[in-house]
Structures are given as C-alpha cells and as structure tokens.
Amino acid sequence: MSRTGAIVDEPAKPKRTRIQRERRELIREAALEVFSQHGFRGSTIDQIAEAAGMSKPNLLYYFKSKEAIFVTLIDRLMEAWLAPLREMNADGDPATEIRSYIRRKVEMARDFPRESRLFANEILQGAPRIMPLLEGELKDLVDEKAEIIRQWIRQGKLREADPHHFIFAIWATTQHYADFDVQVRAVLGPEKGGESRFEDAAAFLEKLFLG
Amino acid sequence: MSRTGAIVDEPAKPKRTRIQRERRELIREAALEVFSQHGFRGSTIDQIAEAAGMSKPNLLYYFKSKEAIFVTLIDRLMEAWLAPLREMNADGDPATEIRSYIRRKVEMARDFPRESRLFANEILQGAPRIMPLLEGELKDLVDEKAEIIRQWIRQGKLREADPHHFIFAIWATTQHYADFDVQVRAVLGPEKGGESRFEDAAAFLEKLFLG
C-alpha cells in the first residue's frame, strides 16, 4: 500500500545507471542473435554471455534468468510487430494503404529477420508467453482493421475477400521471406536468390493482393 | 566391396522383426508429437519415451540416438511434403491444377499440423539436416513446376506473376494455418475460429491465387 506499491512482477524502481542501460541493451542484442538461431531451449546462457562479451555471472547480474531476457525481447518485439498494421489508415486510399503495409512488412522481413524468427519460434511452440496478448491486443487490432478492409470492399475499392484471411495471407507471405529464408535462397539459387529477392517479393505480393 | 557394401550410414541389413517395426513406428509417432511441440533441442529422450509408453533405455534399443529418431522423421516428412507439388500436371487445366494443389496443402495443414511444425522448426534453425535436399531435389522440383506455370501464364491461362514467388506464396499461406495455428485461432476468436477456418481459408486462397 505504501512505498513498494506493486505486488506484481516488474521492479517498482528500475532506476538504471548508464552502464546498466548499456549492458542490458548489449545483452538483448546478443540474446536476439542466439535465441533466433537456436530457440529458447536450444540457447544457453553461456552462449549469450559469450556473444555479449561477458561472463555468465555478469550477465545474470543484469538479468535474473534466461527467461527474463527472453521476456524483455518478446515485449519489445511485439511493439514493433504491431506498428505497421496500426498505421493502416481508414481515411487513406485503400490500394495505397495496403501497398504500404505490404512494403513495410517485406522491409521488416529483410531488415529484422531475427526478430521475425524469434516470433515465429514462440508461436510455433504454442505461444506460451504471449497468448494473452494474442487474444487481447492483437485480436482487437486485427478486428478493427478487418472492419476497415470490409468497408473498403463494400465501397468496391478492393476485391471481395474475407478480411481476416486477407490479413493472415499478408502476414504469412511477407514473414515467409524471413522465417524460411534458407529455403527461399536454396530454391531460388545463387542467381535469383541475391539481395533482389526482397524487391521481387514485394512486387509480386503487391500484384497478388491488389492486382 | 563384398557383403556389407555400404561404407555410408544406414544399416546394411535392417531385417526388422514384427515387434521392431511396430515399436519403431510407435516411437516415431511419439517423437513427432514431442519434437513438433518443443523442437529438437527442447525435447528430451525421456519425454519421447514416456509418450511412447516405454523406458528410455528401451527406446534407445530401437533408435541409437535422439538424432537418429529425428532423422527418420525428417526423411518421411520430406516425401509427404513434396508429393502434392509433384502431382501438379502440365497437361491438366491450369486453374484446376492450382486449385487442387491449394486444397491439398490446406488439407495437410489441417490433418498434419505436427509434421508442418516439425518442418518449419527445422527450416527456422537454418535447415542443418536437410540443406542438401533443399538445394537439390526441392530446387529441381520447384524449377520444373515453375516452368510449367510460366507456360500457363504465357498461354494466358493464369495471371502474370513470378512463378517461384507464386509457389512460395502458396506454401506460406497454406502452412500458416498449421504453423501459426494458435495465433490464427486467437485472432479469429471462438466464433470464427471453429473447425470451419480451414474451409474458409481454402475458399479465400482459391480466390486470391486464381480470382
């Protein structure tokens, strides 16, 4: 009731020093690298510590457990993940809005593949840590945007289609280029698999969803 | 040179008894359940053994290591995985062939989600065990079918689009309903997330790719 206030989890007074902020960020970066490659269970604290250039006990001085690192990563990730969809504007031109959304998602697949894989891994394992978020914030956001798309369709500005599955299809196709990158590159081969593959994908997807 | 013949891996003479065949199949089923939920590193031999209703040493009597179980699973999986694409027939009606392919892939997402997740997991981790297959057999198959699609497009039977990315898009969207199932159900909610979601998805995807 008095000073501490919070019976719940997070530290009541983070009050981080400069070094703490820097080191925690350094650890997050290293952990992202390791977790996205090996998954949660497949990664060890030692690996993360080495990638961050510090000893294991030192890392555990900044994060009290492996789980704690993972959770802060997921938290940050979800923010960035929802942002592009949030920006879809009901008052904008439908084709332009959809096109922008696709472009941003492809750019994210290109520029933040580790984040995408981390997210995919979490969902694959049954989303044990973010289930409430999926059923709450995410569902609400999708429902809201689906309604916008439904109106665009009603106005004849977009092709007839189920808005929810429309959004799923954009997610699936764009994230595919991050999550299944090795397969994409293996199949395209050295010639077509160069860095142009993201531009090719974006062009293809625009046509697919708007053409 | 003489009797053994194979310098390579697999046992020259499997010569399995009835019990061995049954038990090995039982173990594969249990391993599929466990691996697809927790990934390779996240699964333990004990978990698999318990799921198969036997002791750990007993399981190791049938498969010499955890890795060995995983490998036979992947092998079987890849066969089933390539089959639908193999069936795409150059002499058939393009729309019908694509429609059938999409339907089969959606059915596989519905009926074999564990296999899909196992595969996704392997690719996510960089496909350490199936890279040669991706660059060889898979690439060849995709190139062959892409050529067929290219001709269909040239004949005006399909919309203009890059055949490789066209195939990727079908993979991504259909497998999404297996790999990201928890997210799909969370977003659709109890009403729309019932078992009809696969039929809805199939209908949506047909329109998307052929409409």
Add this chain to the structure above:
DNA sequence: GCAATTTTTGACCGTTTGGACAATCGTTAA
C-alpha cells in the same frame, strides 16, 4: 520343454546447464 534370441529395465556415468554466492575489482562522490 528348452536353448537361443530378442526385448526390457534399473542402475549408473560423464557432461551440460541454469543459477547461487562470496570475494574481488572499479568507480564515484564526499
């Protein structure tokens, strides 16, 4: 029925892992 073979298990082993701890080292501010 019995010997040979296959199947099953309890006990065990070395290694890896997440994490705790106390001691040390560095920094800072009075």
Add this chain to the structure above:
DNA sequence: TTAACGATTGTCCAAACGGTCAAAAATTGC
C-alpha cells in the same frame, strides 16, 4: 583519502540430460 556502492568473476552446486551396460524377463524356434 576513503567509505559506499556498482560491476565483475571464479567457484561451486543440484538438476537434467544423452547415452551405456549388464542383467533380467519375455519371446521365439526347435
């Protein structure tokens, strides 16, 4: 200068893990 506090590390531990082994139990072939 020094006391207080922040940062770092070597050492250690208990649990979990993959896998072995010898011996027991069950099955099979005669």
